[in-house]
Amino acid sequence: MEPIRLGMVGGGQGAFIGGVHRIAARLDGQYALVAGALSSDPARAAASAAELGLARSYDDYRQMAAREARRKDGIQAVAIVTPNHMHAGPAIEFLKRGIHVICDKPLTATMAEAKRLAKVAEASKALFILTHNYTGYPLIRQARAMIAAGDLGALRLVQVEYAQDWLTEAVASKQADWRTDPLRSGLGGALGDIGTHAWNLAAFVTGMEPEALAADLSSFVPGRALDDNAHVMLRYPGGAKGMLWASQVAPGNENGLRLRVYGAKGGLEWEQENPNRLWFTPFGEPKRLLTRNGAGALPEAQRVSRVPPGHPEGYLEGFANIYTEAARAIRAHEAGEALPEGVLFPGLSDGISGMRFVAACVQSAKRNAAWVAP
Amino acid sequence: MEPIRLGMVGGGQGAFIGGVHRIAARLDGQYALVAGALSSDPARAAASAAELGLARSYDDYRQMAAREARRKDGIQAVAIVTPNHMHAGPAIEFLKRGIHVICDKPLTATMAEAKRLAKVAEASKALFILTHNYTGYPLIRQARAMIAAGDLGALRLVQVEYAQDWLTEAVASKQADWRTDPLRSGLGGALGDIGTHAWNLAAFVTGMEPEALAADLSSFVPGRALDDNAHVMLRYPGGAKGMLWASQVAPGNENGLRLRVYGAKGGLEWEQENPNRLWFTPFGEPKRLLTRNGAGALPEAQRVSRVPPGHPEGYLEGFANIYTEAARAIRAHEAGEALPEGVLFPGLSDGISGMRFVAACVQSAKRNAAWVAP
Amino acid sequence: MEPIRLGMVGGGQGAFIGGVHRIAARLDGQYALVAGALSSDPARAAASAAELGLARSYDDYRQMAAREARRKDGIQAVAIVTPNHMHAGPAIEFLKRGIHVICDKPLTATMAEAKRLAKVAEASKALFILTHNYTGYPLIRQARAMIAAGDLGALRLVQVEYAQDWLTEAVASKQADWRTDPLRSGLGGALGDIGTHAWNLAAFVTGMEPEALAADLSSFVPGRALDDNAHVMLRYPGGAKGMLWASQVAPGNENGLRLRVYGAKGGLEWEQENPNRLWFTPFGEPKRLLTRNGAGALPEAQRVSRVPPGHPEGYLEGFANIYTEAARAIRAHEAGEALPEGVLFPGLSDGISGMRFVAACVQSAKRNAAWVAP
Amino acid sequence: MEPIRLGMVGGGQGAFIGGVHRIAARLDGQYALVAGALSSDPARAAASAAELGLARSYDDYRQMAAREARRKDGIQAVAIVTPNHMHAGPAIEFLKRGIHVICDKPLTATMAEAKRLAKVAEASKALFILTHNYTGYPLIRQARAMIAAGDLGALRLVQVEYAQDWLTEAVASKQADWRTDPLRSGLGGALGDIGTHAWNLAAFVTGMEPEALAADLSSFVPGRALDDNAHVMLRYPGGAKGMLWASQVAPGNENGLRLRVYGAKGGLEWEQENPNRLWFTPFGEPKRLLTRNGAGALPEAQRVSRVPPGHPEGYLEGFANIYTEAARAIRAHEAGEALPEGVLFPGLSDGISGMRFVAACVQSAKRNAAWVAP
Numbered sequence A, B, C, D: 001m002e003p004i005r006l007g008m009v010g011g012g013q014g015a016f017i018g019g020v021h022r023i024a025a026r027l028d029g030q031y032a033l034v035a036g037a038l039s040s041d042p043a044r045a046a047a048s049a050a051e052l053g054l055a056r057s058y059d060d061y062r063q064m065a066a067r068e069a070r071r072k073d074g075i076q077a078v079a080i081v082t083p084n085h086m087h088a089g090p091a092i093e094f095l096k097r098g099i100h101v102i103c104d105k106p107l108t109a110t111m112a113e114a115k116r117l118a119k120v121a122e123a124s125k126a127l128f129i130l131t132h133n134y135t136g137y138p139l140i141r142q143a144r145a146m147i148a149a150g151d152l153g154a155l156r157l158v159q160v161e162y163a164q165d166w167l168t169e170a171v172a173s174k175q176a177d178w179r180t181d182p183l184r185s186g187l188g189g190a191l192g193d194i195g196t197h198a199w200n201l202a203a204f205v206t207g208m209e210p211e212a213l214a215a216d217l218s219s220f221v222p223g224r225a226l227d228d229n230a231h232v233m234l235r236y237p238g239g240a241k242g243m244l245w246a247s248q249v250a251p252g253n254e255n256g257l258r259l260r261v262y263g264a265k266g267g268l269e270w271e272q273e274n275p276n277r278l279w280f281t282p283f284g285e286p287k288r289l290l291t292r293n294g295a296g297a298l299p300e301a302q303r304v305s306r307v308p309p310g311h312p313e314g315y316l317e318g319f320a321n322i323y324t325e326a327a328r329a330i331r332a333h334e335a336g337e338a339l340p341e342g343v344l345f346p347g348l349s350d351g352i353s354g355m356r357f358v359a360a361c362v363q364s365a366k367r368n369a370a371w372v373a374p
Ligand SMILES: NC(=O)c1ccc[n+]([C@@H]2O[C@H](COP(=O)([O-])OP(=O)(O)OC[C@H]3O[C@@H](n4cnc5c(N)ncnc54)[C@H](O)[C@@H]3O)[C@@H](O)[C@H]2O)c1
Pocket: A009, A010, A011, A012, A013, A014, A015, A016, A017, A018, A037, A038, A039, A040, A041, A060, A061, A081, A082, A083, A084, A086, A104, A105, A106, A131, A132, A133, A174, A175, A178, A193
């Protein structure tokens, strides 16, 4: 099968997530990276492209969108891996030209941008994929399938958290700078950066979204303009409740994304730092340790697993699963076929939901943690 | 050293925590149980006393208080291990007569009772000890000492939870019945039963109490009159924040009491189910696993440890530490001496604090999780 | 029920395990310690006895045995908690006089002593209990019952180890001195001190003993006369195989006693440092986490459990189980009744087996790890 | 940089490790797979090649070696992923023609083949890389560097094991069939398949190899011709000792490769199933949890890490590290440069060592576990 021709916006020298996208795109051999506008600085863009052996390098994503759209061998899809405020612009340019967009989260920096992007995306015949990559973990797929099958009974509790510690002190770095700058990050600090992951993961696994939330936000590090810690209570339609904690100032936590879901008949517990294990407790029975691809693995988990149980798959494999799901969707789309059964990836509505989450938290926090509908 | 003569109210046949108190009292050889009013049912009280070989059995705690106070060899202290609504009555009777009271938590069922009890306790020359037993764990003492010494820097975050699953479905048992009955349990269900432990533990370790809380309470099991799940956000004076989760409907959790505290310089993490380990992360350094009595153990932890590291101590040892601390206090008190340095146990003010916590949560919940001062 | 009158030999000021025995005897209220010859030094013996409030203190165990045997209220049982070379002497004195002996392990320092003791014990009407205390853990009882019930199928593999680190460097202390002295410790260093525990635990759980072993012994610390590390391969009748590792020079191991047993149908895994968990894998199914007294707990484990699951019991509770089992046996014995069903404790034959283990390892090691029948 | 042109022998439809090699080769973008003799069955070879989009498919590896060597754009390296008895043949063909060989372990099925291969490899100017992939894990590099730097002091103990359970019962599958067939697997069953990994890992990390071993081998499953369990004791020059356990019949173990190394000054402990954590205990201090790329990570580990700590890397990333190290070596080699500093991969001598290990174990087992020099 021919690899999908992929472009990239952002991700040049010194950038973080661009390199991850490149590995993710490569891992299953579904994509060939051929073009890029890798940096806001044209010189750096060119140097980065040369280093990566890209066929075509552009100074600017507008130029890139225009020219690639015109080529017969132009890119079919583009990865957008720029800071939050630089998502909507490129996404719109490419979508308008029918080029599929694989964009990192959060959707945009502002709700206004999100709405503009949504309008274009809905009008475009191209696909929009949002890399909430944790939904690519096989055991997250397993958890989702188990809950959908009713293994937990009616859901009651969703305890989700994403704790980090790298912003415990004031840091000056490429990555920290824009994340703590409202103009580039948006309304949310930790909220947008990792809170949206927690929010999305809970929704993906449980199949439900809160109808109201109450948020208490803090900026612990002196001088920090955005939240570095978010405490949020959640209320779901039907009476389930939840708690969401997002923090970048919790020493000892690297990427502590943890999800626990409890229902009338059982519970599920999962931690991102050791993603190959999922705890399942049918109420009244011993806890069972489900392993990726091991005994008890469901087809939903197996189809996104590559190696036998006991051989750990990690962050990059989960990320690659999103890329490969996107490839399946793109191929079907280009062949005029329906999305193949079972293919799953976060998209526009997840992005909008994340934006609403951030906005609702900020609004709630301003109103002293009043309940706000996201 | 002569053992302290101890009496007991409650804890007869079929009761739960009375037996734990008896072991805790016995473990370090500091007490001899000699008298009891072990049940509300006189026949069962007598049968229970005979089984335990008690010297003196009473039909009723009032009778017991009156008679024991008159004997030369009467009890010096009494353990109160009855349901919540039956704490204040006996406690007052014994305190009035100068008999030390070791009472289980929560302090009482109602705030009115708590106030009455407080008045008597303050007037009494006898001691009042509240068995928030988790404060007896050596590594909890260690955590407290480390925080007091500034090892975490200024505190920012307190994440505490106590999750159980035994009330996931409607249960009919001696223990479940009164716990779900407002007349005997008080305003709180899970809140009073385990939430107070979480609340107390956080306060004991951090040395600080929230100035405001916002609570969302649920009763998931149909027909349940009291909360079986509590989600609470916490605000501390000085800006620290916290989350408290108490649940009795989380399948897969037996006694999941967990505390995580983060400050500007480091973090501490502890779990009750494996209490011989404490995680300490000085920010920017690898996590360290502190073990009870192991390398790095502070005197505060060592003085309440009995065996070398790697030989686990558990719930009963922690509980016994409260009893033995109480014994030290009682002996000093009876000798007219000051409390020996380092002796620590929860008392009246902790009990009042717990009652305020429950009341504030209930009030907040009624007001749609508004912030309430506890 | 009247407590059993207990005496103690050894365990005076500065001693280690004596205090543990006292707590273990006390925990379930089955014993009253009334007499002792607590030290080889009469002054220290007296001071220690006074501190503990013992009714009767003796200069010497012979004197104690003679006098106690003559008293109407003399001790019914004696705990022997002296160094290894000082087990046989007192044990024989008390057994001869019909006083039950609760002796710590290993049985004796030499095989000659063991044989002498065995002869007396077999002739005595009194009971002999050996405190291989790890057999008192509830989940060890569970494992034994599961294997006996065939849950693992035919056994194939026994992987057992006991790793410590406290003798990584040369240490001078009361406890280290005699343990590294062949005259007081016997043929084995780590072998006798902790290897016998591992050996005994494997036998207790699996119900089988090796017919041959091959041992490689080391003394890593310069100047050490006895082994501080033992590597042993095991062959069982019927073809099962095993490995036993005992070490006191493995930095990072406090009391790393671990047992894994595998059969044709499943596996069991357990670690002493967190003894409230037992992993059970029926072949081809997900691992199950059995907790002490939790879902799936068998009667054999429940009868030696005190508190609900999730409230950890530890080393002292396991040790106390041996004492309480012994009390049941002693009471039945004194009432002329058969041993109550289910009562289990290590005794003379386990002690002899341990001595054979040590001797066989030493002999094998001398013959360059040749196979030797223990 | 141009990708290295890679070929593959084996790894067609239904094969296991070939797909892993392809991902590993792709992950860092260093290779392009262009040719293959993917199966012993020419039709399946062709179908497999078509599926993978290979430019050139061959019926037979001899044909492939001959033709590729002649092309200007012929492959520069070949991956050999056939069963053990089919390593030497292709390896020799390609090495003879100056094509670099990346061969899976064990080196060959027989010692005779190994010697033939060694001769050719030594004479060839091409490189020979053996995919003992676990040496690619970043924290294994860290452990190796720490030991080399003396962080553990003089080494004393090496406890290594690789436990699986998939052969607990008789299985009929492509993978099981040849592994239990002496003609295709060689002298060892579990020994060759996973024992060699354990052996290699211990050597890689400690920098030393045993001078003698004593092995007890079993075939627990009726009718099995080769060992499915190996118990081995190890003696190192200078007095260190070790134990190696390899088993494919231990229910509950998926890929339980675990390494523990202890020295006079400290200990290191690592488990493959959660490879992003390494325990380090400096003797007398609390255990430290080193995480991949986290605080305390050494350059040796960082250079083979891709993502920040807390984002797990797994089996495929470790495998890819071997491929990428090989790419660095190949590029240097083709440029006539020395191997870049720090580049590490297993090679011929490791393969020979593994063969010696298997042979020595088998010989020792035949001589009733006598000591044999590997
Ligand atoms: N899915 C995840 O887990 C995850 C993890 C990290 C980051 N992210 C998201 O990825 C995005 C990038 O984050 P990062 O940490 O890699 O940031 P970064 O600062 O490391 O990299 C951003 C890159 O974008 C480039 N850039 C900025 N403006 C540009 C423009 N106009 N044209 C071309 N390039 C431009 C910069 O030069 C830089 O190379 C953010 O939206 C972030 O939220 C997601």
